[in-house]
Amino acid sequence: MGGICRVSRKDAKTQKRGHRLSVDLETLAKITVDCGFQIHKDIGPGLLESAYELLLAESLKAKGLSVERQIPISVKASGIVIDNAFRADMLVEGKLLIEIKSTEQHAPVHAKQVITYLRLMELPLGLLMNFGAPTFKQGIRRIVNNYAEPH
Numbered sequence: 176m177g178g179i180c181r182v183s184r185k186d187a188k189t190q191k192r193g194h195r196l197s198v199d200l201e202t203l204a205k206i207t208v209d210c211g212f213q214i215h216k217d218i219g220p221g222l223l224e225s226a227y228e229l230l231l232a233e234s235l236k237a238k239g240l241s242v243e244r245q246i247p248i249s250v251k252a253s254g255i256v257i258d259n260a261f262r263a264d265m266l267v268e269g270k271l272l273i274e275i276k277s278t279e280q281h282a283p284v285h286a287k288q289v290i291t292y293l294r295l296m297e298l299p300l301g302l303l304m305n306f307g308a309p310t311f312k313q314g315i316r317r318i319v320n321n322y323a324e325p326h
Contacts, residue, residue, distance in 0.1 A: 177265065183220060197267060198240065199269060200270055200276065200299065202251050202299050203240070203267060203268055203270070204261065204271060204302060204317070205272060206235070206238055206315055207267060207302060208302065208315060210231060210234040210235055210238070210313045211231060211235070211302075211304050211306070211311060211315065214227065214231060215304070215306055215310075216311070218230070218284040218314070220277070220306055220307045220308065220309065221277075221307070222277060222306070223277060224275050224276060224277045224306075225306075226242060227277060227306040228264055228275050231265065231273070231304070232265060238266055240267055241267070241269065242265060242266070242267055242273060243255055243265065244264065245262045245263075245264065246265075246266050246296075247259040247261060247262055248260060248261040248293060248295050248296060254269050257291070259297075260269075265287070266296075270298060270299075270300075271298075271300060271302065272289065272292055272296065272300070272301035272302070273301070273303050274289045274292065274301060274302070274303050275279055275306065276303065276305040276306070276307065276316070277306050278305060278307045279307055280307075280308060281303065281304070281305055281308075281316065285305070285316075286303060286313045289301045289303050289318045289319060290318055293318065293320035294306045294320055297317055297323060298320060299319065299320055299321060300317070300318070300319055301317075301320070302315065302316070302318070303307070303315070303316040303317075303318055303320045305314065310323075312322070
């Protein structure tokens with residue numbers, strides 16, 4: 176299983192020098208999808224969400240990216256603030272939200288959850304990654320919040 180999300184030579188040299196990679200949002204999404212695909216390919220469906228979350232976080236860190244897990248999200252409405260109302264699974268480089276599932280198929284509520292998190296965190300792009308789907312292609316969804324892709 177040593178194939179999870181390989182690190183390029185250039186990335187490895189950058190990491191050795193103690194520099195972190197600065198990556199645009201689209202490249203960041205591509206790297207994350209590639210890592211998720213490799214995990215699904217190597218392990219397949221059947222583990223708990225927490226296991227996939229750990230594997231993906233470590234794979235992304237091996238690529239030189241900063242990863243935060245279980246990020247608290249506050250809700251503000253009508254002058255009321257509820258701290259730590261929700262927890263997002265993962266935030267990559269402080270700008271890409273990742274929500275991980277391990278179910279046989281996506282439920283409509285999963286996408287609604289991600290768009291709500293994106294709005295509350297004021298982020299433009301999130302990935303809903305369902306490792307329980309038969310193929311990774313069936314389990315990945317890109318969700319946007321007022322985001323125009325660069326051309």
